[in-house]
Amino acid sequence: MTAVTETATSPSSRKASRPVRRQQLIDATIAVLARKGYSALTVADVAKTAGLSVGIINFHFESKEKLLAACLSHLAEEYYRNWHDALAVPGASVAERLQLIVLGDFNDKIFTPDKLAAWIAFWGETQGRPIYVEICSAYDDARTRAVNDLCEKIIKDGGYKLVPGTVMRALESLGDGLWLGVAAGNSQAKFTITASQARQALQAMLVSFFPKHFQS
Amino acid sequence: MTAVTETATSPSSRKASRPVRRQQLIDATIAVLARKGYSALTVADVAKTAGLSVGIINFHFESKEKLLAACLSHLAEEYYRNWHDALAVPGASVAERLQLIVLGDFNDKIFTPDKLAAWIAFWGETQGRPIYVEICSAYDDARTRAVNDLCEKIIKDGGYKLVPGTVMRALESLGDGLWLGVAAGNSQAKFTITASQARQALQAMLVSFFPKHFQS
Amino acid sequence: MTAVTETATSPSSRKASRPVRRQQLIDATIAVLARKGYSALTVADVAKTAGLSVGIINFHFESKEKLLAACLSHLAEEYYRNWHDALAVPGASVAERLQLIVLGDFNDKIFTPDKLAAWIAFWGETQGRPIYVEICSAYDDARTRAVNDLCEKIIKDGGYKLVPGTVMRALESLGDGLWLGVAAGNSQAKFTITASQARQALQAMLVSFFPKHFQS
Amino acid sequence: MTAVTETATSPSSRKASRPVRRQQLIDATIAVLARKGYSALTVADVAKTAGLSVGIINFHFESKEKLLAACLSHLAEEYYRNWHDALAVPGASVAERLQLIVLGDFNDKIFTPDKLAAWIAFWGETQGRPIYVEICSAYDDARTRAVNDLCEKIIKDGGYKLVPGTVMRALESLGDGLWLGVAAGNSQAKFTITASQARQALQAMLVSFFPKHFQS
DNA sequence: GATGAATGAGCCTTCATTCAT
DNA sequence: GATGAATGAAGGCTCATTCAT
Numbered sequence: 001m002t003a004v005t006e007t008a009t010s011p012s013s014r015k016a017s018r019p020v021r022r023q024q025l026i027d028a029t030i031a032v033l034a035r036k037g038y039s040a041l042t043v044a045d046v047a048k049t050a051g052l053s054v055g056i057i058n059f060h061f062e063s064k065e066k067l068l069a070a071c072l073s074h075l076a077e078e079y080y081r082n083w084h085d086a087l088a089v090p091g092a093s094v095a096e097r098l099q100l101i102v103l104g105d106f107n108d109k110i111f112t113p114d115k116l117a118a119w120i121a122f123w124g125e126t127q128g129r130p131i132y133v134e135i136c137s138a139y140d141d142a143r144t145r146a147v148n149d150l151c152e153k154i155i156k157d158g159g160y161k162l163v164p165g166t167v168m169r170a171l172e173s174l175g176d177g178l179w180l181g182v183a184a185g186n187s188q189a190k191f192t193i194t195a196s197q198a199r200q201a202l203q204a205m206l207v208s209f210f211p212k213h214f215q216s
Numbered sequence: 217m218t219a220v221t222e223t224a225t226s227p228s229s230r231k232a233s234r235p236v237r238r239q240q241l242i243d244a245t246i247a248v249l250a251r252k253g254y255s256a257l258t259v260a261d262v263a264k265t266a267g268l269s270v271g272i273i274n275f276h277f278e279s280k281e282k283l284l285a286a287c288l289s290h291l292a293e294e295y296y297r298n299w300h301d302a303l304a305v306p307g308a309s310v311a312e313r314l315q316l317i318v319l320g321d322f323n324d325k326i327f328t329p330d331k332l333a334a335w336i337a338f339w340g341e342t343q344g345r346p347i348y349v350e351i352c353s354a355y356d357d358a359r360t361r362a363v364n365d366l367c368e369k370i371i372k373d374g375g376y377k378l379v380p381g382t383v384m385r386a387l388e389s390l391g392d393g394l395w396l397g398v399a400a401g402n403s404q405a406k407f408t409i410t411a412s413q414a415r416q417a418l419q420a421m422l423v424s425f426f427p428k429h430f431q432s
Numbered sequence: 433m434t435a436v437t438e439t440a441t442s443p444s445s446r447k448a449s450r451p452v453r454r455q456q457l458i459d460a461t462i463a464v465l466a467r468k469g470y471s472a473l474t475v476a477d478v479a480k481t482a483g484l485s486v487g488i489i490n491f492h493f494e495s496k497e498k499l500l501a502a503c504l505s506h507l508a509e510e511y512y513r514n515w516h517d518a519l520a521v522p523g524a525s526v527a528e529r530l531q532l533i534v535l536g537d538f539n540d541k542i543f544t545p546d547k548l549a550a551w552i553a554f555w556g557e558t559q560g561r562p563i564y565v566e567i568c569s570a571y572d573d574a575r576t577r578a579v580n581d582l583c584e585k586i587i588k589d590g591g592y593k594l595v596p597g598t599v600m601r602a603l604e605s606l607g608d609g610l611w612l613g614v615a616a617g618n619s620q621a622k623f624t625i626t627a628s629q630a631r632q633a634l635q636a637m638l639v640s641f642f643p644k645h646f647q648s
Numbered sequence: 649m650t651a652v653t654e655t656a657t658s659p660s661s662r663k664a665s666r667p668v669r670r671q672q673l674i675d676a677t678i679a680v681l682a683r684k685g686y687s688a689l690t691v692a693d694v695a696k697t698a699g700l701s702v703g704i705i706n707f708h709f710e711s712k713e714k715l716l717a718a719c720l721s722h723l724a725e726e727y728y729r730n731w732h733d734a735l736a737v738p739g740a741s742v743a744e745r746l747q748l749i750v751l752g753d754f755n756d757k758i759f760t761p762d763k764l765a766a767w768i769a770f771w772g773e774t775q776g777r778p779i780y781v782e783i784c785s786a787y788d789d790a791r792t793r794a795v796n797d798l799c800e801k802i803i804k805d806g807g808y809k810l811v812p813g814t815v816m817r818a819l820e821s822l823g824d825g826l827w828l829g830v831a832a833g834n835s836q837a838k839f840t841i842t843a844s845q846a847r848q849a850l851q852a853m854l855v856s857f858f859p860k861h862f863q864s
Numbered sequence: 865g866a867t868g869a870a871t872g873a874g875c876c877t878t879c880a881t882t883c884a885t
Numbered sequence: 886g887a888t889g890a891a892t893g894a895a896g897g898c899t900c901a902t903t904c905a906t
Contacts, residue, residue, distance in 0.1 A: 036344040037341045037345060038254070038341065039255035042895085042897085055870070055872065055898085064896095064897065121343060124336050124340015125337075125340060126336070127253040127336070128253045163420070166416050170417040170421055173390055173409070173414075173417060176396050177393030177396070180392050181392065184339075197382070200382050204379070204386055216377075237886095259879080269888045270879095270888085271882080271887065468775065469772065470686070471686050471773060472776060475900075486902090487866065487867055487904085488865085488866065489902095490902060495901080552775070554772070555771070556769050557685045559684065560683060594852070597845075598849050598852050599852065601826075602822060602852055604825070604829075605825030605846075606818060606825055608824070608829065609820070609825030609826070610817075612771065612825070613820075613824065616774060629817060636810065636815065637853065640857050648809075669891095691876065702876085703878085703892055706877060712875095712876065712877090
């Protein structure tokens with residue numbers, strides 16, 4: 001029962017299935033992005049990291065550009081699924097849901113040093129690359145709306161004197177800023193933020209905004 | 217009395233002084249960073265934007281790498297001076313000082329679309345480029361300490377049940393996240409943040425954390 | 433009696449005989465040569481045009497180079513057979529034979545847009561590829577000698593004041609030039625040559641050189 | 649009077665004028681085309697042949713493709729000027745003009761082994777490269793018309809029973825075919841055509857078509 | 865026999881840097 | 886000081902060839 005039947009398309013086999021190879025290359029891209037940043041990433045790096053040859057990238061992605069776009073899409077979708085699944089918990093109160101969605105950004109699945117660094121790398125390249133904005137915007141809108149809804153309900157429920165949009169924006173931006181801060185801390189030491197400090201900051205904000213719903 | 221002392225250092229004069237040329241090139245770098253992003257920036261772009269020849273860059277900065285480092289240093293120092301000068305206002309209360317330092321990040325001097333975009337571009341390239349972290353860290357430490365001090369004093373003064381470090385981190389990260397959000401909004405439209413919304417979010421947080429010191 | 437002997441060698445059968453597969457690939461090569469030219473031809477193109485996989489080419493021809501050589505050999509031999517068979521007509525006069533051999537170059541069998549284009553493509557790659565010259569030279573020599581013989585006989589027979597070699601060269605070169613001209617006309621429009629105009633030019637030359645043997 | 653003042657922009661000077669560099673690179677392209685053929689030509693070859701670095705090609709021509717197009721344009725224009733200037737001889741009869749234009753294709757200026765080979769290389773790549781056809785067609789039309797006019801006049805003048813278009817086509821195609829034949833002879837030996845034999849063939853054709861105007 | 869994913873050498877192109885003018 | 890043509894290393898992409906299936 002506990003045995004896991006490995007599929008025939010393990011990454012190391014000479015002929016892996018298309019999706020497997022693509023994922024393998026996307027993972028390698030994230031790793032290289034984290035190690036060298038966007039501007040210094042080369043397809044040779046990615047191929048080497050994946051343990052494959054350079055030609056394979058254009059074979060599976062047509063171009064470096066499309067590999068990167070696919071990588072961002074992957075991250076965006078994974079991020080989306082993470083908070084979306086969190087909301088699916090049955091029987092959770094509105095406040096619990098808000099906490100789940102907001103603090104869920106620091107889950108082990110998506111909150112890894114490499115993925116964080118990859119996200120920042122993409123953010124930095126948004127200028128002059130409208131495609132990256134496009135890739136994210138649909139997912140982002142859904143997220144923004146979801147958080148806004150929860151804030152609205154809690155505000156009404158608690159009779160808080162707060163503007164939902166402002167609170168939503170504050171929570172979301174704080175999350176982004178903390179990711180940035182944590183990511184900066186990966187490379188060096190002094191005065192940077194740890195994941196648990198990040199969660200505390202977020203929690204403090206929830207408590208502060210909605211004292212009737214959250215306790216430190 | 218009739219002599220125009222600025223003449224020799226006008227950017228358009230054929231023989232401008234070193235500092236003037238350097239500033240001219242740094243400004244052009246910021247503009248290109250905003251227009252094309254870090255990875256697509258070329259020295260030819262910068263030179264053209266500055267209305268100068270390519271050769272001049274290596275003459276004044278030795279290399280592209282050093283030009284970019286100088287550009288980041290310029291941004292970091294300008295940012296530093298902005299909040300540091302804000303604190304120098306005589307006779308301001310602690311709460312007023314905190315507000316000044318936190319909302320001062322949205323001053324017209326440093327909060328311009330191009331400079332914002334340039335900052336994001338540099339953040340994205342922090343990975344594998346320790347120099348960029350080094351350039352900022354001294355300034356950042358001072359800032360972190362300054363905000364932390366103010367939070368400590370306000371917490372003590374108001375008897376708030378809050379951990380200064382956590383509040384400091386929340387305020388600073390929110391600021392970063394809002395910059396990110398505003399920058400993203402420069403390129404596209406839906407659901408993004410404006411500068412005034414950013415200030416409101418920051419203000420809401422201050423009010424929420426320190427209700428005795430701040431009112432919406 | 434009811435057995436269909438051809439079945440096993442139909443091009444579409446999974447296991448076609450070697451000669452059939454080779455011919456299929458040579459035909460595809462001619463088609464690609466005509467569509468894209470020599471320098472842009474890829475084995476993937478050829479394979480796709482033939483409806484086969486890339487691997488099959490090296491299996492049947494060892495290399496791209498050898499496929500192309502085989503293709504040229506095929507064209508050269510087909511061309512050779514075309515005029516050689518024409519000469520085999522029994523009871524034809526010398527003049528008739530010359531006309532058959534010279535105008536036979538415009539027969540439907542060998543004078544097709546694709547084959548013409550393929551020939552021109554090979555001519556263009558003669559430089560630095562002695563093999564192509566070698567492939568053709570044996571066939572060419574035979575042809576040259578045959579046409580020269582016929583010219584000699586007609587000149588002697590008609591008492592013309594002409595040098596056989598010069599006439600032979602003129603006729604053969606005119607043929608080549610007309611092929612070139614017709615091929616050029618395949619891709620565009622204005623002022624180019626049609627097959628019937630080509631035949632007229634050749635005929636006009638025969639009439640002009642040998643008025644006693646040919647009439648327009 | 650005999651002293652030739654070399655201009656300041658000799659090809660070997662570090663900063664030659666744009667036209668000089670371009671011509672230098674076009675000449676090198678012709679040489680490489682003749683040595684290796686179209687498909688094997690690399691920009692590294694061209695640069696090396698010109699004694700310059702690879703980067704210079706894209707600097708002066710943007711791309712390999714445009715270098716080749718410029719090369720063909722150069723050949724086409726040079727060819728055009730050659731016969732056009734030949735027609736400018738004052739006091740020449742119509743027959744003399746036809747001879748000048750037709751045999752002028754074998755002038756030392758344009759009839760060199762390298763240029764011949766380059767022409768053939770381009771002819772071979774006409775398929776799928778409409779640009780090459782476009783480059784030549786305007787020049788070609790003018791030429792076709794000029795030869796046609798001369799044929800018309802001679803036919804009328806001599807009362808020949810010939811169709812001008814057919815004669816024109818025969819002369820022009822013979823010229824093309826002879827170029828092809830001579831070019832083939834550059835690389836090998838047996839039974840190929842020399843320049844003088846080519847001129848004889850052309851002359852024989854003129855004599856044959858227009859016996860009252862030309863004598864062998 | 866046949867397939868097509870995988871490999872990697874080779875080529876075009878870009879661009880930071882140099883240096884003669 | 887300033888210019889911009891020239892250099893050449895580095896990187897992305899193509900594609901002939903291989904080989905596990």
